[in-house]
Amino acid sequence: MQLGIIGGTGTEGRGIAMRLAAAGVPVILGSRSLDRAASAVAAILASAGTLPIEAATNGDAIERADVVVLSVPFECVGAVLDAHRFRFRQASLVIDVTVPLVFAGGTPSLAPVAEGSAAEFVRARLAGAVRLAATFKTIPASTLGRLDAPLDCDEFVCGDSIEARDAAVALLARIPTLRPLDAGGLDAARTLERMTALAITLNKRYKARAARFRVVGLPPL
Numbered sequence: 001m002q003l004g005i006i007g008g009t010g011t012e013g014r015g016i017a018m019r020l021a022a023a024g025v026p027v028i029l030g031s032r033s034l035d036r037a038a039s040a041v042a043a044i045l046a047s048a049g050t051l052p053i054e055a056a057t058n059g060d061a062i063e064r065a066d067v068v069v070l071s072v073p074f075e076c077v078g079a080v081l082d083a084h085r086f087r088f089r090q091a092s093l094v095i096d097v098t099v100p101l102v103f104a105g106g107t108p109s110l111a112p113v114a115e116g117s118a119a120e121f122v123r124a125r126l127a128g129a130v131r132l133a134a135t136f137k138t139i140p141a142s143t144l145g146r147l148d149a150p151l152d153c154d155e156f157v158c159g160d161s162i163e164a165r166d167a168a169v170a171l172l173a174r175i176p177t178l179r180p181l182d183a184g185g186l187d188a189a190r191t192l193e194r195m196t197a198l199a200i201t202l203n204k205r206y207k208a209r210a211a212r213f214r215v216v217g218l219p220p221l
């Protein structure tokens with residue numbers, strides 16, 4: 001499997017790259033600028049040691065990957081997909097991690113999205129043959145980027161088909177100390193994206209930075 005990340009230079013993209021590369025997944029870290037991608041990769045390797053991560057433009061990352069993580073601010077997702085829609089491989093899997101957060105006086109809420117969620121917005125803009133899952137929405141990027149710290153949490157996966165969800169669950173299951181949970185169809189992203197805002201609110205209330213979620217009461221998975 002080859003994984004590519006659009007917007008891989010951000011804290012979220014870098015954190016995902018580090019966790020998955022440390023689990024043995026080859027990662028192409030994409031950016032609008034090859035120089036920025038190369039700097040981000042150099043910084044990761046300097047701090048984390050040898051990992052299978054290479055730098056590329058977003059376009060190259062999409063064309064070379066069978067799993068593509070979309071990790072840019074929600075406001076530019078439409079423009080990014082317009083620019084790159086035809087680069088995705090047939091039957092590739094896109095993993096949407098975007099959250100349409102807005103802040104008023106430091107308080108997070110979700111911007112209205114006509115489709116219902118960021119993930120459904122993305123679905124409406126991808127070719128039919130491209131599969132879509134949404135995940136990595138409820139773990140803080142700074143926590144993902146600390147390879148020395150166990151995640152010890154659950155992460156929810158939703159998607160447009162059982163195949164997309166199974167593939168995303170299998171990918172996340174490669175990360176030690178993380179338990180992926182199949183949360184169902186893509187409309188579950190409406191809940192998951194609100195949970196991001198909840199995690200930020202909890203961090204603020206309790207002066208923390210690493211709030212994330214763990215579900216109890218499930219049978220052993």
Ligand SMILES: NC(=O)c1ccc[n+]([C@@H]2O[C@H](COP(=O)([O-])OP(=O)(O)OC[C@H]3O[C@@H](n4cnc5c(N)ncnc54)[C@H](OP(=O)(O)O)[C@@H]3O)[C@@H](O)[C@H]2O)c1
Nearest residue numbers: 007009010011012031032071072073074076098099140141
């Ligand atoms: N941060 C978190 O804790 C967290 C947690 C869960 C989900 N998320 C979601 O993950 C996504 C990425 O988060 P982030 O904190 O990494 O965001 P970010 O740092 O603001 O942006 C990520 C990357 O997107 C690219 N980018 C910025 N503006 C762009 C534009 N107009 N067009 C194309 N590319 C652009 C930039 O890469 P280049 O300039 O190198 O192209 C940037 O490094 C967001 O949608 C966020 O809601 C974040």
